[in-house]
Amino acid sequence: MSTDHSNWNRRDFLYGLGSSIGAVALSSLLACDTKTGQMVSRGPLSPASPMMRAKAKYCIFLTMEGGPSHIDTFDPKPALDKYHLTRFQRQGEKFSAMSSGDRYFVRSPFSSRKVGKSGVDMSAPFVHLADVADEICFYRGCQAESVNHPTAMYHINTGNQFGGEPALGSWISYGLGTMNENLPAFVVLPEVAYPQGGPGNWSNGFLPSHYQGTPLRPEGSPILNINPPPGVSRYHQEESLELLQKLNREHQQMHPNHDELSARIENYELAYRMQMEVPDVIDIEGEDEKTKELYGVGQAETDAFGRKCLLARKLVEQGVRFVQVYSGGWDSHDFLERAHGNLITSIDKPIAGLIKDLKRRGMLDETLIVWSGEFGRTADNGVRENGVAYGRDHNPDAMGMWFAGGGVKAGHIIGATDELGQEAIDVVHPLRDLHVTLLHLFGLDDNKLTYFHGGRHKQLSQFGGQVIKEVIA
């Protein structure tokens, strides 16, 4: 028992201080968690004001699944010519089984040149993209963590390698809602084969289900069962939906905190509204021939990706917040020239067309385009069964990507990799900083865009990160 007065005082003070600081922190967290400020009064997808003034309102995320090679696209390494086929050994914990052991360097099968007024690098197979080089901000400093496809995909898409967390598109829809309530806020245009990791790549994770990505199928009817079966009129449908909703609401009243239930009710309504809107939006046949030609629609090599890019523009034009477009098959462990060559050709004209089209329509300023894989590739390849294969392994230490529109520094190269492209050495940032930066471009603060789940306020970057200032105009 202490009778020392001042001692008691100090403890009391510290206790008081501690609890009051806690209260301050709590109130600011509460304020943050409302993410959407004053504007939200209706559904969870109602449009909301950004936290900070920002240029970007829409995102078209071009995902090159499999991990495109930065060395053979936008970050040429002429020094590799010197070492071509030179053998060496690499061991170490940091490297996966895949990239250790007997190895040899591989030079790029493509020549590279400087394009645009800004003189940025592009490999020879990029023919059309050179036209829009001055609109692009190339970033060479990013580093991923995982060397495996599914975990790396989850990481870039959701900020967490293990999956199960909300995708970037979900977070942005959570923060800003959608501009068109007749369409989903977050649309995914996958390949026929889903990417490694599957639909977890566009999951809403622990966020309310309204924010999950809606995939539109690349072949056949884009959304299964969107059209009523023959013999069911719009009127019939309306009647039965009304009844269904009534029953659902009654059920909901008994389970007021059932988030999935309210999402389900919402989804029925959205699906109904989509019946009106979707067929128009996804019908790219209505576009004039010149525009289709701009995207390479109708040409064998570019048709598939061109259609998706054109559709992405139409969706964004209608107010969809986030469109993710997949191109698959970039995992070139061998036949680099043929595999990467064909893939580059398949995306070159469509992406150039997309940028030109957005630009002339005055949409590029507010649409952020991101081009990225899940990691970069090594400058070397492993000896397998003693054969030499012209390909590259997975490389999380150097991961080239680029941005266009949406308030990024056009016509710049930011950051650098070492002489052989093995590792980022300038303006180096981990993936979480990329996520913080992307949110920032949308006027969202990663530290404030949080959701209480599993006992803590969770955020896209997991535990905070830095804005990559160099890429922002």
Next chain:
Amino acid sequence: MMDFLGAFHPLILHIPIGALLAAFLLELIHHFRKSHALDQAIKILLGFTAVTAIIAALFGYFLSQKGGYQGVTLQIHQWSGIGVALLSTLFFLLKSRLSIQGVWIAWGINLLVLTVAGHFGGSLTHGEDFLIRDAPGFIKTVFSSGDEVITNIDPDSAVVFTDIIQPIVKEKCLSCHNDSKKQGSLDLRNESTWRKGGKNGDLFDPENIEQSLLLHRIFLPLDHEEHMPPEGQQQLIPTEVAMIEWWLENGMPFDKKVGDLHSSGRIAQILQSKFQPFDPFEVITADPIDESVLDEFRSNGITALRISQKSPLLEVRLAGVETIGKDKIDLMKKAKEQIVRIDFHGSGITDAELREIASFPNLVQLSLHQTNITNEGIESLRGLKYLQHLNVHSTRVSDESLNDLIALDQLKSLYVWNTHFSSEAIEQLKSARPGLDLGEVN
């Protein structure tokens, strides 16, 4: 409630300042004339300081939450303010345990932190330069960080001599080097007088640039008789010197543009900060909008968002709305001052409706693409002094609008793809407004 309490911050904060200073005064007296009563008084005053400082800090926090303040200044003020509350409390509680030396050190720290908090608080309310704004010239020179910022000029097309060098000379040299007062027989008014040089000849020596008459005079120590500008006059600041040096290193060209000269490192940095694009959002002020108005917008199908959560300025989206109609227009008039962007694309807006919209004085961005508006509608936009982005692609707007568009001073981007403009008109536009973004690549 928080807002209400926050408003008392500027009032309350003077109490701990006064109390702490009074306590300090008593401490000084106590130092020379020890007295128990004084010691007690100091203690009471310190306790009082602590309590009021905590209240002031808390109210300050409320005030900052209300918005309107941001940036590093706020950060410094906030943390030093919290520091004052914390330190004065600790001081009050622990003073009796400190040695005499410790007491003085504690005083030093307390007063220092108080000064920092006070100064940055002052900067927040009265502006960064509030202390020296009315100070005599020589004091201003010492404190001025005042780099002229050039707005509205595309950095690459700015002429180095006329847009960068001459403005510096005009401010710092011309008063002594003009046609009526030719000190040292030197007149710096224009290119030809520059070329003439002064009584000692050419200002520029390509053989030995650093020793050129001009740079030599600038680089002489301040107290040297021949230093320019003479001691006691407004001096060049380092970035200005760097600009002049850069210009001479590039051969003192009179017609070259910024984009023509090589710039890197520090020079590139200075140039970048010099050419801040004009930002209308820094200038436009409007009263906060009443929440009930926004509710009304919402229930009438007008999507209106703040441009950022704490801004009074609004962005409206009426894209695809078949008929806009008088009701919506009248409603929007309630936020006439606040609305800075409207997206009408694909809507049924008419020329007559656009004419009404054009009376919204603070419009920065108008999207009218894929609508039925015509040249007549464009004509009504003439008075919009902040209009920076106009999108009329896929409309019937044509050459007749050319002059109305050129007249929009602030216009930075104009999307005219798929309209009825002739290619000659487009060329005319380009030459009248170089740097205007027409949505073309390359």
